[in-house]
Amino acid sequence: MTRLKNQKAIPLNCMAASKTSAQALQAENQKLHREIEALKQQLKKLEHDNRESNEGIQMLFNDLYKKHQKLQVIDKLKSDFISTVSHELKTPLTMIKAGISQVHDGVLGDVTQDQKEALDGVLEGVNRLTHIVSEVLDISKLEGGKVRLKKQTVHASELIEKVLKPSALKANVKSVRVMMDTAVGPDQTLVCDPGKIIQVLTNLVDNAIKFTPKDGRVTVGARTDAKNFEFYVQDTGIGIDKQDISKLFVKFQQFERAEPLGHQHGTGLGLAICKEIIELHGGKIWAESELNHGAAFHFTIPQ
Ligand SMILES: Nc1ncnc2c1ncn2[C@@H]1O[C@H](COP(=O)(O)OP(=O)(O)OP(=O)(O)O)[C@@H](O)[C@H]1O
Numbered sequence: 001m002t003r004l005k006n007q008k009a010i011p012l013n014c015m016a017a018s019k020t021s022a023q024a025l026q027a028e029n030q031k032l033h034r035e036i037e038a039l040k041q042q043l044k045k046l047e048h049d050n051r052e053s054n055e056g057i058q059m060l061f062n063d064l065y066k067k068h069q070k071l072q073v074i075d076k077l078k079s080d081f082i083s084t085v086s087h088e089l090k091t092p093l094t095m096i097k098a099g100i101s102q103v104h105d106g107v108l109g110d111v112t113q114d115q116k117e118a119l120d121g122v123l124e125g126v127n128r129l130t131h132i133v134s135e136v137l138d139i140s141k142l143e144g145g146k147v148r149l150k151k152q153t154v155h156a157s158e159l160i161e162k163v164l165k166p167s168a169l170k171a172n173v174k175s176v177r178v179m180m181d182t183a184v185g186p187d188q189t190l191v192c193d194p195g196k197i198i199q200v201l202t203n204l205v206d207n208a209i210k211f212t213p214k215d216g217r218v219t220v221g222a223r224t225d226a227k228n229f230e231f232y233v234q235d236t237g238i239g240i241d242k243q244d245i246s247k248l249f250v251k252f253q254q255f256e257r258a259e260p261l262g263h264q265h266g267t268g269l270g271l272a273i274c275k276e277i278i279e280l281h282g283g284k285i286w287a288e289s290e291l292n293h294g295a296a297f298h299f300t301i302p303q
């Protein structure tokens with residue numbers, strides 16, 4: 001037993017035990033130290049790998065960016081090419097149409113009934129071609145950011161009337177009634193590019209007539225709230241499958257089920273053009289429909 005001054009005696013076996021536990025502690029300490037060193041090495045390696053992968057990501061990003069810029073240049077060249085070709089096609093097409101109409105109407109001499117009927121077919125083809133060319137030209141100009149809106153204050157009812165008058169003829173042929181919602185007041189005005197909004201309404205009304213069977217109805221209306229002016233075109237036609245509604249405004253989407261009733265097939269660009277025009281105004285366009293229960297197209301113009 002050992003005894004220190006003023007201290008209690010410590011048994012020898014206790015001292016041996018504390019020596020052993022001190023050694024154990026030191027061993028544990030060294031072990032921890034080694035583990036910390038190993039972790040530090042791992043951390044260093046991770047940092048290195050991370051730096052390398054960051055550099056890799058940066059290189060990949062630079063590469064993608066260059067490719068994206070190249071694609072943008074190619075895309076612009078393509079749009080410019082389409083715009084130029086469509087524009088160049090428009091003038092000769094107008095001349096061809098004028099020439100055929102003159103022959104058809106007997107301005108250049110007598111025409112037999114057979115010849116007239118043949119020329120009717122040619123005129124129909126020329127009209128269809130003109131429609132395709134002008135839609136392709138419109139979409140390429142809109143997508144290329146080349147359209148500037150000419151905004152002014154206009155009466156909603158006047159815009160609707162300008163659309164309904166020429167449409168009435170097409171509608172009458174198949175006994176579809178086209179009308180303006182009586183709720184549209186003569187004092188309802190909005191600020192927009194009237195030519196462009198007439199183009200949107202015309203396509204919506206044309207579609208409504210195209211996909212509405214005999215004795216159906218097409219209604220064009222407008223309403224306003226504090227922020228927006230809203231137009232709608234509603235029909236009692238064949239409607240649109242729920243799964244197709246989200247694809248309506250995508251270029252060249254035409255749905256197999258939607259056979260134009262008594263009309264020629266369109267180009268499938270009309271609604272994509274409408275979307276571009278409305279978005280250029282800062283508005284939204286959408287459709288609500290159910291198969292066999294008609295369709296309603298709405299669009300807003302912020303005021
Ligand atoms: N009121 C509607 N009722 C039912 N289906 C519709 C209606 N409006 C559009 N659709 C469907 O959406 C498709 C796309 O319409 P969109 O106006 O873009 O092209 P289109 O009328 O076929 O051709 P165009 O380019 O000559 O307008 C139509 O072909 C039709 O399948």
Ligand SMILES: [Mg+2]
Binds near residue numbers: 203207266270271
């Ligand atoms: Mg259309």
